[in-house]
Amino acid sequence: MQKHTHYKERKNFAKKAEEFKKFQQSIGQTFLNEKLLYQAFTHSSYVNEHRKKPYEDNERLEFLGDAVLELTVSQFLYSKYPTMTEGDLTKLRAAIVCEPSLVAFANDLSFGNLILLGKGEEMTGGRARPALLADVFEAFIGALYLDRGLAPVVDFLDKYVFPKVNEGAFSHVMDFKSQLQELVQRDGRGPLEYRILSERGPAHSREFEAVVALEGTVLGTGNGRSKKEAEQHAAQEALSKMQAKP
Missing domain, CATH: 3.30.160.20 (Double Stranded RNA Binding Domain)
Known part of the structure; x- marks a missing residue:
């Protein structure tokens, strides 16, 4: 029974590794340390169910990613809107990095499919839970920053986030x-x-x-x-x- 469980786990991990490989190809970003990428998508419920394994959840990466997002979005807005007041810049940044926006960005890239979840969280629809998706997006930004620095983060946002600002998705707050x-x-x-x-x-x-x-x-x-x-x-x-x- 234990042998069968180990085989099933190895098979699942190989499948997930292939998904992460395809994900990196699709977004044009390759991680030097793939453990950081896996960690960004690992929910605490998964870690709790695999205590004997050296898994880490994404909460610390989420903390870092939140700060990196604030900085990179601030820099983009500062350059793009040279006449905008500090108050309006703050309001616009808040609209871009708020939970509903982060969830939309995560859904656009199908982040939900990659999340490593515990069985209980999976059964209660955690994969589509807004707060969880927003956290994963921030954790991914944190992981990308730790892995390769600020430039790849800006490249990623240039491709998937900033065009939405340019298209007027947040014009309701401007x-x-x-x-x-x-x-x-x-x-x-x-x-x-x-x-x-x-x-x-x-x-x-x-x-x-x-x-x-x-x-x-x-x-x-x-x-x-x-x-x-x-x-x-x-x-x-x-x-x-x-x-x-x-």
């Missing part, structure tokens, strides 16, 4: 109109003018199109479910264009 106003005032130029160009759709599902202009020149256009949202998107486009100029 005030683009204030940023644009600040940028224009800094250059000593005239007042901004917002205009609603069109309204479409039934009363319960309106869509507005807005433009923002400066001294008669249209800087950006945007759409939204409200006039305010359309104006924010117009300001966002204007900011992107102005910040892209050398």
Whole structure:
């Protein structure tokens, strides 16, 4: 019986090792110390059920990853939004590193399939539990940082997290109109003018199109479910264009 158990464990480990190998290939990151990668995905419930084995859970890596995420996201936002106030930067960073966002990032990469869980946690749906997934994402960032330093972490976030910021996934916490106003005032130029160009759709599902202009020149256009949202998107486009100029 014990021999059969050992054989089953070895088979499961070989299968999991192959999954981790494919995972590293899919994200374009290769760990020098694969034990760190396994640890990032090892839940405490798994360690509790394998006390005779030298397994470590991911809680310490989660602690480190949380700090590394704060730093790398802060650096990205600081560079990307040169006119954004400290308060708005803090608010935006909080939206990116909060639990629901981390869970979404983890799900995009199918992190749940790789987690090493105890049987009890597995049976109660732990693999899909938001807090557990968010912890694993932070632990993975911590493991990647320990294994190869800050640059690979930034590369990973450049590929899987920062594009979502660029696509406007967190624009609900950003005030683009204030940023644009600040940028224009800094250059000593005239007042901004917002205009609603069109309204479409039934009363319960309106869509507005807005433009923002400066001294008669249209800087950006945007759409939204409200006039305010359309104006924010117009300001966002204007900011992107102005910040892209050398």
